[in-house]
Amino acid sequence: MIRLAASRLSCFLACLAAAGTFGIALPVSAQGDLLVAPTRVILDGRRGTEVILSNIGSEEATYRIGIELRRMTSEGQLVEVSREEANELEQAAMRMVRYAPRRITLPPGQPQAVRLSARPAVELPDGEYRVHMSFRAIPKPQPVEEQAEQAQGIKIKLIPIYGVTIPVIIRHGRLQATVALSDPGIVTGEKQKWFQLTMQREGESSTYGEIRVMKRGNSEPVYMVRGVAIYPEVGERRVTLPLSSEQAAALKGPVRIEYREMPEAGGALIAALETAIG
Amino acid sequence: MINKLRMGAAGAVFAAALAGTPAFAADNADATATAEILESIDVTLVSGTSLDFGAMVVTGAGTVSLDASTGNLDCSDADIVCSGATDIAEFSVDTASDGRTLQINLPSSVNLLRAGGTAGNAADELVLDGFNSDAAYDAVNDEYTLVYDASGTNEFAVAGDLTFDGSEGPGVYNGTFNVSVEYN
Numbered sequence: 364m365i366r367l368a369a370s371r372l373s374c375f376l377a378c379l380a381a382a383g384t385f386g387i388a389l390p391v392s393a394q395g396d397l398l399v400a401p402t403r404v405i406l407d408g409r410r411g412t413e414v415i416l417s418n419i420g421s422e423e424a425t426y427r428i429g430i431e432l433r434r435m436t437s438e439g440q441l442v443e444v445s446r447e448e449a450n451e452l453e454q455a456a457m458r459m460v461r462y463a464p465r466r467i468t469l470p471p472g473q474p475q476a477v478r479l480s481a482r483p484a485v486e487l488p489d490g491e492y493r494v495h496m497s498f499r500a501i502p503k504p505q506p507v508e509e510q511a512e513q514a515q516g517i518k519i520k521l522i523p524i525y526g527v528t529i530p531v532i533i534r535h536g537r538l539q540a541t542v543a544l545s546d547p548g549i550v551t552g553e554k555q556k557w558f559q560l561t562m563q564r565e566g567e568s569s570t571y572g573e574i575r576v577m578k579r580g581n582s583e584p585v586y587m588v589r590g591v592a593i594y595p596e597v598g599e600r601r602v603t604l605p606l607s608s609e610q611a612a613a614l615k616g617p618v619r620i621e622y623r624e625m626p627e628a629g630g631a632l633i634a635a636l637e638t639a640i641g
Numbered sequence: 642m643i644n645k646l647r648m649g650a651a652g653a654v655f656a657a658a659l660a661g662t663p664a665f666a667a668d669n670a671d672a673t674a675t676a677e678i679l680e681s682i683d684v685t686l687v688s689g690t691s692l693d694f695g696a697m698v699v700t701g702a703g704t705v706s707l708d709a710s711t712g713n714l715d716c717s718d719a720d721i722v723c724s725g726a727t728d729i730a731e732f733s734v735d736t737a738s739d740g741r742t743l744q745i746n747l748p749s750s751v752n753l754l755r756a757g758g759t760a761g762n763a764a765d766e767l768v769l770d771g772f773n774s775d776a777a778y779d780a781v782n783d784e785y786t787l788v789y790d791a792s793g794t795n796e797f798a799v800a801g802d803l804t805f806d807g808s809e810g811p812g813v814y815n816g817t818f819n820v821s822v823e824y825n
Contacts, residue, residue, distance in 0.1 A: 400681030
Protein backbone atom coordinates (compact mmCIF):
# COMPACT_ATOMS: atom_id res chain seq x y z
CA MET A 364 0.00 0.00 0.00
CA ILE A 365 1.31 3.44 -0.83
CA ARG A 366 -0.07 6.90 -0.62
CA LEU A 367 0.00 9.08 -3.69
CA ALA A 368 -1.27 12.63 -3.82
CA ALA A 369 -0.88 14.35 -7.15
CA SER A 370 -2.93 14.99 -10.21
CA ARG A 371 -2.74 12.36 -12.90
CA LEU A 372 -1.26 14.57 -15.56
CA SER A 373 1.11 16.64 -13.48
CA CYS A 374 2.65 13.65 -11.75
CA PHE A 375 2.77 11.65 -14.96
CA LEU A 376 4.82 14.21 -16.80
CA ALA A 377 6.76 15.58 -13.86
CA CYS A 378 7.93 12.12 -12.91
CA LEU A 379 8.95 11.45 -16.47
CA ALA A 380 10.98 14.62 -16.64
CA ALA A 381 12.59 13.92 -13.29
CA ALA A 382 13.43 10.40 -14.32
CA GLY A 383 15.39 11.64 -17.28
CA THR A 384 17.90 13.15 -14.91
CA PHE A 385 18.83 9.91 -13.19
CA GLY A 386 18.34 7.52 -16.05
CA ILE A 387 20.90 5.34 -17.70
CA ALA A 388 24.08 6.90 -19.01
CA LEU A 389 23.48 7.80 -22.61
CA PRO A 390 26.03 8.72 -25.22
CA VAL A 391 26.42 12.40 -26.01
CA SER A 392 23.46 12.77 -28.25
CA ALA A 393 22.33 14.49 -31.41
CA GLN A 394 19.25 16.24 -32.65
CA GLY A 395 16.61 13.62 -33.22
CA ASP A 396 17.60 11.08 -30.59
CA LEU A 397 14.50 9.61 -29.08
CA LEU A 398 13.06 7.22 -26.54
CA VAL A 399 9.76 5.42 -26.96
CA ALA A 400 7.87 3.36 -24.39
CA PRO A 401 6.19 0.93 -24.45
CA THR A 402 7.45 -0.94 -27.50
CA ARG A 403 4.23 -2.79 -28.23
CA VAL A 404 0.59 -1.84 -27.75
CA ILE A 405 -2.44 -4.09 -27.60
CA LEU A 406 -5.85 -2.43 -27.60
CA ASP A 407 -8.98 -4.40 -26.86
CA GLY A 408 -11.25 -1.63 -28.06
CA ARG A 409 -12.59 -0.68 -24.66
CA ARG A 410 -10.13 2.03 -23.72
CA GLY A 411 -7.12 3.84 -25.01
CA THR A 412 -3.58 4.04 -23.83
CA GLU A 413 -0.54 6.26 -24.07
CA VAL A 414 2.86 5.90 -25.64
CA ILE A 415 5.64 8.02 -24.25
CA LEU A 416 8.01 9.83 -26.56
CA SER A 417 11.00 11.53 -25.01
CA ASN A 418 13.66 13.75 -26.53
CA ILE A 419 16.92 12.28 -25.24
CA GLY A 420 19.00 14.41 -27.57
CA SER A 421 20.94 17.52 -26.70
CA GLU A 422 18.87 19.91 -28.82
CA GLU A 423 15.24 20.74 -29.29
CA ALA A 424 13.69 18.39 -31.81
CA THR A 425 10.42 18.03 -33.64
CA TYR A 426 9.06 14.52 -34.06
CA ARG A 427 6.44 13.22 -36.42
CA ILE A 428 4.21 10.40 -35.26
CA GLY A 429 2.52 8.37 -37.94
CA ILE A 430 0.75 5.10 -38.52
CA GLU A 431 1.95 2.76 -41.22
CA LEU A 432 1.19 -0.72 -42.44
CA ARG A 433 3.47 -3.71 -42.38
CA ARG A 434 2.96 -7.26 -43.55
CA MET A 435 4.95 -10.16 -42.20
CA THR A 436 6.57 -12.42 -44.75
CA SER A 437 7.00 -16.15 -44.23
CA GLU A 438 10.62 -15.35 -43.33
CA GLY A 439 9.45 -13.06 -40.53
CA GLN A 440 10.37 -9.80 -42.14
CA LEU A 441 7.99 -6.87 -41.74
CA VAL A 442 7.65 -5.21 -45.11
CA GLU A 443 6.02 -1.87 -45.72
CA VAL A 444 2.60 -1.81 -47.34
CA SER A 445 1.37 1.40 -48.94
CA ARG A 446 -2.17 2.60 -48.33
CA GLU A 447 -2.99 1.83 -51.96
CA GLU A 448 -1.90 -1.77 -51.50
CA ALA A 449 -3.76 -2.22 -48.21
CA ASN A 450 -6.28 -5.04 -47.98
CA GLU A 451 -9.65 -4.71 -46.20
CA LEU A 452 -8.29 -5.73 -42.83
CA GLU A 453 -5.45 -3.21 -43.07
CA GLN A 454 -7.73 -0.43 -44.23
CA ALA A 455 -10.08 -1.14 -41.32
CA ALA A 456 -7.13 -0.95 -38.92
CA MET A 457 -6.06 2.41 -40.33
CA ARG A 458 -9.61 3.74 -40.03
CA MET A 459 -10.15 2.74 -36.42
CA VAL A 460 -6.93 3.98 -34.82
CA ARG A 461 -7.04 7.46 -33.32
CA TYR A 462 -3.98 9.18 -31.95
CA ALA A 463 -2.78 12.61 -30.97
CA PRO A 464 -0.66 14.61 -31.22
CA ARG A 465 0.90 13.80 -34.58
CA ARG A 466 3.76 16.24 -34.32
CA ILE A 467 5.61 17.18 -31.16
CA THR A 468 8.39 19.66 -30.52
CA LEU A 469 10.31 18.80 -27.39
CA PRO A 470 13.22 20.45 -25.62
CA PRO A 471 16.06 18.13 -24.55
CA GLY A 472 15.10 15.73 -21.78
CA GLN A 473 11.39 16.38 -22.19
CA PRO A 474 8.86 13.55 -22.57
CA GLN A 475 5.31 13.72 -23.83
CA ALA A 476 2.53 11.19 -23.98
CA VAL A 477 0.89 10.32 -27.28
CA ARG A 478 -2.72 9.27 -26.70
CA LEU A 479 -3.90 6.28 -28.64
CA SER A 480 -7.23 4.51 -28.96
CA ALA A 481 -9.19 2.31 -31.34
CA ARG A 482 -12.83 2.76 -32.32
CA PRO A 483 -13.96 -0.45 -33.99
CA ALA A 484 -17.08 -0.05 -36.08
CA VAL A 485 -20.16 -1.88 -34.76
CA GLU A 486 -20.27 -4.26 -37.71
CA LEU A 487 -16.53 -4.96 -37.63
CA PRO A 488 -15.88 -8.70 -37.99
CA ASP A 489 -13.98 -10.39 -35.17
CA GLY A 490 -10.29 -10.47 -35.83
CA GLU A 491 -6.91 -9.02 -35.12
CA TYR A 492 -6.15 -5.68 -36.74
CA ARG A 493 -2.78 -4.01 -36.72
CA VAL A 494 -0.95 -0.83 -37.62
CA HIS A 495 2.63 0.17 -36.86
CA MET A 496 3.23 3.46 -35.18
CA SER A 497 6.34 5.34 -36.26
CA PHE A 498 8.24 7.98 -34.34
CA ARG A 499 10.78 9.99 -36.32
CA ALA A 500 12.55 13.28 -35.89
CA ILE A 501 12.04 15.89 -38.57
CA PRO A 502 15.44 17.29 -39.53
CA LYS A 503 16.00 20.98 -39.08
CA PRO A 504 16.53 22.99 -42.27
CA GLN A 505 20.22 23.43 -42.95
CA PRO A 506 21.69 26.91 -42.53
CA VAL A 507 22.02 28.78 -45.82
CA GLU A 508 25.79 29.24 -45.52
CA GLU A 509 26.24 25.47 -45.39
CA GLN A 510 24.09 25.03 -48.45
CA ALA A 511 26.19 27.55 -50.33
CA GLU A 512 29.48 25.96 -49.33
CA GLN A 513 31.94 26.20 -52.17
CA ALA A 514 33.22 22.95 -53.51
CA GLN A 515 35.70 22.25 -56.25
CA GLY A 516 34.29 18.82 -56.81
CA ILE A 517 31.27 17.04 -55.40
CA LYS A 518 30.48 16.90 -51.70
CA ILE A 519 27.60 15.13 -50.07
CA LYS A 520 25.60 16.31 -47.09
CA LEU A 521 23.40 13.59 -45.69
CA ILE A 522 21.00 13.87 -42.80
CA PRO A 523 19.75 10.65 -41.24
CA ILE A 524 16.12 10.53 -40.22
CA TYR A 525 15.99 7.77 -37.69
CA GLY A 526 13.31 6.42 -35.53
CA VAL A 527 11.36 3.57 -34.07
CA THR A 528 8.33 1.65 -35.26
CA ILE A 529 6.17 -0.29 -32.84
CA PRO A 530 3.16 -2.51 -33.51
CA VAL A 531 -0.30 -1.43 -32.36
CA ILE A 532 -2.59 -4.44 -32.24
CA ILE A 533 -6.36 -4.23 -31.96
CA ARG A 534 -8.08 -7.45 -30.92
CA HIS A 535 -11.77 -7.53 -31.63
CA GLY A 536 -13.85 -10.44 -30.40
CA ARG A 537 -12.72 -13.76 -28.97
CA LEU A 538 -9.54 -14.79 -30.71
CA GLN A 539 -7.26 -17.75 -30.31
CA ALA A 540 -4.07 -19.07 -31.79
CA THR A 541 -1.89 -22.13 -31.46
CA VAL A 542 1.65 -22.63 -32.65
CA ALA A 543 3.70 -25.71 -33.52
CA LEU A 544 7.49 -25.76 -33.87
CA SER A 545 9.46 -27.82 -36.36
CA ASP A 546 12.65 -28.14 -38.41
CA PRO A 547 15.20 -26.47 -36.12
CA GLY A 548 18.72 -26.25 -37.43
CA ILE A 549 21.91 -24.26 -37.75
CA VAL A 550 22.91 -22.83 -41.12
CA THR A 551 26.19 -21.20 -42.02
CA GLY A 552 25.97 -17.86 -43.76
CA GLU A 553 28.59 -15.69 -45.38
CA LYS A 554 29.70 -14.00 -42.17
CA GLN A 555 28.11 -16.03 -39.39
CA LYS A 556 25.90 -18.90 -38.36
CA TRP A 557 22.15 -18.69 -38.02
CA PHE A 558 19.58 -20.57 -35.97
CA GLN A 559 16.50 -21.48 -37.93
CA LEU A 560 13.16 -22.75 -36.77
CA THR A 561 9.76 -23.11 -38.40
CA MET A 562 6.69 -21.87 -36.52
CA GLN A 563 3.27 -22.93 -37.73
CA ARG A 564 0.37 -20.85 -36.46
CA GLU A 565 -3.33 -21.62 -36.50
CA GLY A 566 -6.16 -19.39 -35.37
CA GLU A 567 -7.25 -15.78 -35.66
CA SER A 568 -4.68 -13.95 -33.56
CA SER A 569 -0.94 -13.43 -33.48
CA THR A 570 1.37 -14.89 -30.90
CA TYR A 571 4.31 -13.19 -29.34
CA GLY A 572 7.00 -14.40 -27.02
CA GLU A 573 10.49 -15.69 -26.48
CA ILE A 574 12.28 -18.69 -27.91
CA ARG A 575 14.34 -20.64 -25.41
CA VAL A 576 16.61 -23.53 -26.26
CA MET A 577 17.66 -25.78 -23.38
CA LYS A 578 19.93 -28.77 -23.32
CA ARG A 579 17.70 -31.72 -22.61
CA GLY A 580 17.32 -32.18 -18.86
CA ASN A 581 18.53 -28.68 -18.10
CA SER A 582 16.19 -25.78 -17.39
CA GLU A 583 18.72 -23.02 -18.10
CA PRO A 584 18.52 -21.87 -21.72
CA VAL A 585 21.72 -22.00 -23.77
CA TYR A 586 20.11 -19.67 -26.30
CA MET A 587 17.24 -17.27 -25.91
CA VAL A 588 15.73 -14.51 -28.02
CA ARG A 589 12.86 -12.27 -27.05
CA GLY A 590 10.12 -10.57 -28.96
CA VAL A 591 9.36 -13.14 -31.63
CA ALA A 592 5.95 -12.61 -33.20
CA ILE A 593 3.99 -14.52 -35.78
CA TYR A 594 1.17 -12.42 -37.17
CA PRO A 595 -2.18 -13.60 -38.57
CA GLU A 596 -1.20 -12.89 -42.17
CA VAL A 597 1.24 -15.77 -42.05
CA GLY A 598 0.42 -19.35 -41.19
CA GLU A 599 4.04 -20.34 -41.17
CA ARG A 600 7.13 -18.36 -40.28
CA ARG A 601 10.70 -19.45 -40.75
CA VAL A 602 12.61 -17.79 -37.93
CA THR A 603 16.23 -16.92 -38.73
CA LEU A 604 18.32 -15.62 -35.86
CA PRO A 605 22.02 -14.72 -35.70
CA LEU A 606 24.32 -16.96 -33.63
CA SER A 607 27.79 -16.44 -32.26
CA SER A 608 30.09 -19.42 -32.81
CA GLU A 609 29.87 -20.20 -29.06
CA GLN A 610 26.08 -20.21 -29.24
CA ALA A 611 26.14 -22.42 -32.34
CA ALA A 612 28.37 -24.94 -30.55
CA ALA A 613 26.19 -24.90 -27.44
CA LEU A 614 23.03 -25.63 -29.44
CA LYS A 615 24.24 -28.92 -30.88
CA GLY A 616 22.86 -32.14 -29.49
CA PRO A 617 19.58 -33.09 -27.83
CA VAL A 618 17.60 -29.99 -26.94
CA ARG A 619 14.20 -28.79 -25.85
CA ILE A 620 12.96 -25.69 -27.70
CA GLU A 621 10.23 -23.66 -26.10
CA TYR A 622 8.17 -20.76 -27.40
CA ARG A 623 6.77 -18.96 -24.40
CA GLU A 624 4.79 -15.80 -23.84
CA MET A 625 6.94 -12.93 -22.63
CA PRO A 626 7.57 -13.02 -18.86
CA GLU A 627 5.52 -9.84 -18.35
CA ALA A 628 2.58 -11.54 -20.08
CA GLY A 629 2.77 -14.55 -17.77
CA GLY A 630 5.38 -16.63 -19.55
CA ALA A 631 2.93 -19.41 -20.47
CA LEU A 632 4.17 -22.13 -22.78
CA ILE A 633 2.84 -21.67 -26.32
CA ALA A 634 4.70 -24.52 -28.02
CA ALA A 635 7.59 -26.89 -27.36
CA LEU A 636 9.70 -29.30 -29.34
CA GLU A 637 12.14 -31.97 -28.19
CA THR A 638 14.68 -32.81 -30.81
CA ALA A 639 18.37 -33.02 -31.60
CA ILE A 640 20.26 -30.34 -33.52
CA GLY A 641 23.09 -31.68 -35.66
CA MET B 642 -9.38 3.90 -5.56
CA ILE B 643 -6.65 2.15 -7.45
CA ASN B 644 -3.50 4.01 -8.18
CA LYS B 645 -1.22 2.77 -10.87
CA LEU B 646 2.50 3.20 -10.94
CA ARG B 647 4.21 2.73 -14.29
CA MET B 648 7.95 2.45 -14.51
CA GLY B 649 10.12 2.64 -17.57
CA ALA B 650 12.31 -0.38 -17.92
CA ALA B 651 15.48 1.31 -19.11
CA GLY B 652 15.43 3.57 -16.11
CA ALA B 653 14.94 6.60 -18.31
CA VAL B 654 11.19 6.51 -18.18
CA PHE B 655 9.26 6.72 -14.98
CA ALA B 656 5.65 7.66 -14.82
CA ALA B 657 3.00 7.62 -12.18
CA ALA B 658 -0.62 7.83 -13.12
CA LEU B 659 -3.63 8.00 -10.92
CA ALA B 660 -6.71 6.38 -12.28
CA GLY B 661 -9.96 8.19 -12.28
CA THR B 662 -9.95 10.24 -9.12
CA PRO B 663 -9.57 14.03 -9.19
CA ALA B 664 -6.37 15.68 -8.02
CA PHE B 665 -5.63 15.56 -4.31
CA ALA B 666 -8.92 13.85 -3.55
CA ALA B 667 -7.19 11.07 -1.65
CA ASP B 668 -4.90 13.19 0.41
CA ASN B 669 -5.01 10.98 3.45
CA ALA B 670 -6.37 7.76 2.04
CA ASP B 671 -4.42 4.58 1.51
CA ALA B 672 -4.44 3.21 -2.00
CA THR B 673 -3.44 -0.02 -3.65
CA ALA B 674 -0.56 0.40 -6.05
CA THR B 675 0.26 -1.85 -8.94
CA ALA B 676 3.54 -1.67 -10.79
CA GLU B 677 3.76 -2.06 -14.52
CA ILE B 678 7.07 -2.26 -16.30
CA LEU B 679 7.09 -0.45 -19.60
CA GLU B 680 9.77 -1.62 -21.93
CA SER B 681 11.37 1.30 -23.64
CA ILE B 682 13.69 1.72 -26.56
CA ASP B 683 15.94 4.56 -27.42
CA VAL B 684 17.79 5.19 -30.64
CA THR B 685 20.64 7.66 -30.82
CA LEU B 686 23.06 8.74 -33.50
CA VAL B 687 26.51 8.11 -32.07
CA SER B 688 28.04 11.50 -31.48
CA GLY B 689 30.44 12.71 -34.11
CA THR B 690 29.47 10.10 -36.70
CA SER B 691 27.84 10.80 -40.05
CA LEU B 692 27.60 9.24 -43.47
CA ASP B 693 30.32 11.18 -45.28
CA PHE B 694 31.92 10.28 -48.60
CA GLY B 695 34.49 13.09 -48.49
CA ALA B 696 35.01 15.05 -51.70
CA MET B 697 34.95 13.68 -55.23
CA VAL B 698 35.92 14.94 -58.65
CA VAL B 699 33.84 13.17 -61.27
CA THR B 700 34.62 13.08 -64.97
CA GLY B 701 32.55 10.07 -65.97
CA ALA B 702 30.11 7.44 -64.78
CA GLY B 703 30.99 5.25 -61.85
CA THR B 704 30.29 4.25 -58.27
CA VAL B 705 31.80 5.13 -54.93
CA SER B 706 31.05 2.63 -52.18
CA LEU B 707 31.35 2.84 -48.42
CA ASP B 708 31.35 -0.39 -46.44
CA ALA B 709 29.62 -0.10 -43.05
CA SER B 710 31.41 -3.17 -41.69
CA THR B 711 34.94 -1.97 -42.41
CA GLY B 712 34.54 1.76 -43.01
CA ASN B 713 36.53 1.27 -46.24
CA LEU B 714 35.87 3.47 -49.26
CA ASP B 715 35.97 1.88 -52.69
CA CYS B 716 36.80 4.66 -55.14
CA SER B 717 38.47 2.56 -57.81
CA ASP B 718 36.54 3.75 -60.89
CA ALA B 719 38.92 5.59 -63.21
CA ASP B 720 36.68 8.60 -63.76
CA ILE B 721 36.27 9.40 -60.07
CA VAL B 722 38.94 10.82 -57.78
CA CYS B 723 38.16 10.84 -54.05
CA SER B 724 39.80 12.93 -51.37
CA GLY B 725 39.24 13.91 -47.76
CA ALA B 726 38.09 11.97 -44.74
CA THR B 727 35.12 9.65 -44.93
CA ASP B 728 32.84 8.42 -42.17
CA ILE B 729 29.94 6.08 -41.58
CA ALA B 730 26.83 6.83 -39.55
CA GLU B 731 26.58 4.82 -36.36
CA PHE B 732 23.46 4.33 -34.31
CA SER B 733 23.10 3.10 -30.77
CA VAL B 734 20.07 1.18 -29.53
CA ASP B 735 19.17 0.74 -25.90
CA THR B 736 16.35 -1.32 -24.54
CA ALA B 737 15.90 -3.22 -21.32
CA SER B 738 15.31 -6.65 -22.68
CA ASP B 739 18.35 -8.85 -23.20
CA GLY B 740 17.95 -11.04 -26.26
CA ARG B 741 15.36 -8.76 -27.87
CA THR B 742 15.30 -9.13 -31.65
CA LEU B 743 14.98 -5.96 -33.68
CA GLN B 744 14.66 -5.48 -37.39
CA ILE B 745 16.69 -2.66 -38.91
CA ASN B 746 15.15 -1.02 -41.96
CA LEU B 747 17.31 0.83 -44.46
CA PRO B 748 16.11 2.60 -47.58
CA SER B 749 16.66 0.99 -50.95
CA SER B 750 17.56 4.22 -52.72
CA VAL B 751 17.43 7.97 -52.17
CA ASN B 752 17.96 10.89 -54.53
CA LEU B 753 20.31 13.69 -53.57
CA LEU B 754 19.87 17.17 -54.99
CA ARG B 755 22.61 19.69 -55.64
CA ALA B 756 22.26 22.89 -53.63
CA GLY B 757 20.68 25.39 -55.95
CA GLY B 758 19.84 22.67 -58.48
CA THR B 759 16.54 21.54 -59.92
CA ALA B 760 14.85 18.28 -59.04
CA GLY B 761 14.50 16.10 -62.12
CA ASN B 762 17.56 17.60 -63.80
CA ALA B 763 20.06 14.75 -64.17
CA ALA B 764 23.08 17.01 -63.73
CA ASP B 765 21.73 18.13 -60.36
CA GLU B 766 20.79 14.72 -59.00
CA LEU B 767 22.73 11.85 -57.57
CA VAL B 768 21.57 8.43 -56.40
CA LEU B 769 22.54 6.98 -53.04
CA ASP B 770 21.71 3.29 -52.84
CA GLY B 771 23.35 0.03 -51.83
CA PHE B 772 22.64 0.85 -48.20
CA ASN B 773 24.42 -1.60 -45.95
CA SER B 774 25.01 -2.15 -42.26
CA ASP B 775 27.34 -4.11 -40.03
CA ALA B 776 24.33 -5.61 -38.22
CA ALA B 777 23.77 -9.34 -38.75
CA TYR B 778 22.68 -9.69 -42.36
CA ASP B 779 20.51 -12.48 -43.64
CA ALA B 780 21.39 -12.42 -47.33
CA VAL B 781 18.65 -14.87 -48.28
CA ASN B 782 15.95 -12.57 -46.95
CA ASP B 783 17.87 -9.30 -47.35
CA GLU B 784 17.24 -8.48 -43.71
CA TYR B 785 19.30 -6.85 -41.01
CA THR B 786 18.72 -8.03 -37.46
CA LEU B 787 20.04 -6.76 -34.17
CA VAL B 788 19.72 -9.00 -31.14
CA TYR B 789 20.05 -6.77 -28.12
CA ASP B 790 22.88 -7.86 -25.84
CA ALA B 791 22.64 -6.30 -22.39
CA SER B 792 26.39 -6.71 -21.95
CA GLY B 793 27.30 -5.45 -25.42
CA THR B 794 27.47 -2.11 -27.20
CA ASN B 795 24.41 -2.56 -29.43
CA GLU B 796 25.48 -0.23 -32.17
CA PHE B 797 25.04 -0.59 -35.88
CA ALA B 798 26.67 1.35 -38.68
CA VAL B 799 25.10 2.45 -41.95
CA ALA B 800 26.79 3.24 -45.27
CA GLY B 801 25.95 3.04 -48.97
CA ASP B 802 26.94 3.60 -52.59
CA LEU B 803 26.92 6.76 -54.68
CA THR B 804 26.19 6.19 -58.34
CA PHE B 805 27.29 8.84 -60.82
CA ASP B 806 26.21 9.06 -64.44
CA GLY B 807 29.07 11.47 -65.14
CA SER B 808 26.91 14.52 -65.81
CA GLU B 809 26.83 15.75 -62.21
CA GLY B 810 28.17 19.24 -61.74
CA PRO B 811 30.34 20.31 -58.81
CA GLY B 812 28.61 21.39 -55.64
CA VAL B 813 27.11 20.13 -52.41
CA TYR B 814 24.47 17.44 -52.82
CA ASN B 815 21.93 17.24 -50.02
CA GLY B 816 19.64 14.45 -49.01
CA THR B 817 18.09 12.56 -46.15
CA PHE B 818 17.86 8.85 -45.51
CA ASN B 819 15.56 6.93 -43.20
CA VAL B 820 16.78 4.38 -40.71
CA SER B 821 14.24 2.72 -38.49
CA VAL B 822 14.37 0.15 -35.75
CA GLU B 823 11.33 -2.04 -36.07
CA TYR B 824 9.74 -4.00 -33.25
CA ASN B 825 7.70 -7.02 -34.11
